Amino acid sequence: LSKFAIFPDEVILRQEAAERYNKFLQEVVEVKAPQTPAAYKSVWAQYSVLAKDSDRRTALQKRLQENKIPTAIYYPKPLHLQTAFAFLGYAPGAFPVSENAASRIFSLPMHPYLQKEDQTKIAEIMKSAC
Numbered sequence: 001l002s003k004f005a006i007f008p009d010e011v012i013l014r015q016e017a018a019e020r021y022n023k024f025l026q027e028v029v030e031v032k033a034p035q036t037p038a039a040y041k042s043v044w045a046q047y048s049v050l051a052k053d054s055d056r057r058t059a060l061q062k063r064l065q066e067n068k069i070p071t072a073i074y075y076p077k078p079l080h081l082q083t084a085f086a087f088l089g090y091a092p093g094a095f096p097v098s099e100n101a102a103s104r105i106f107s108l109p110m111h112p113y114l115q116k117e118d119q120t121k122i123a124e125i126m127k128s129a130c
Helices: 002-025 054-066 083-088 096-104 116-129
Strands: 047-051 105-108
Touching: 002 047, 002 116, 047 054, 047 096, 054 096, 054 105, 054 116, 096 105
Parallel strands: none
Antiparallel strands: 047 105
16 A cells, blocks of 8 residues: 555656657667657556567567566567467467567566666667667
């Protein structure tokens, strides 16, 4: 319950971290940063980016890992290919946009106390890998 008391402040800090990522990653042409429509807010549970292709994702993750920066692929399979939805009968190729995104997406470190210097380092490493 004590977390609820600081949650509004942490949402603001997450917004600021996401805005910094968006700014820093503009120069990383091999990656597309997430966008939130102007009328909406995100609490940024994850900050997920889309690499140019799956090979570029692998290379970027490897370079970040070499520099002790964790990344994650939270949803490696699109929903229609997950076991829980097998009964629907969809096969690979049924939803190509979803499958393409699943092959390129990965998440960068995101939390309310993420420092500008850490994000600068992450962006520089990603830039050097492209």
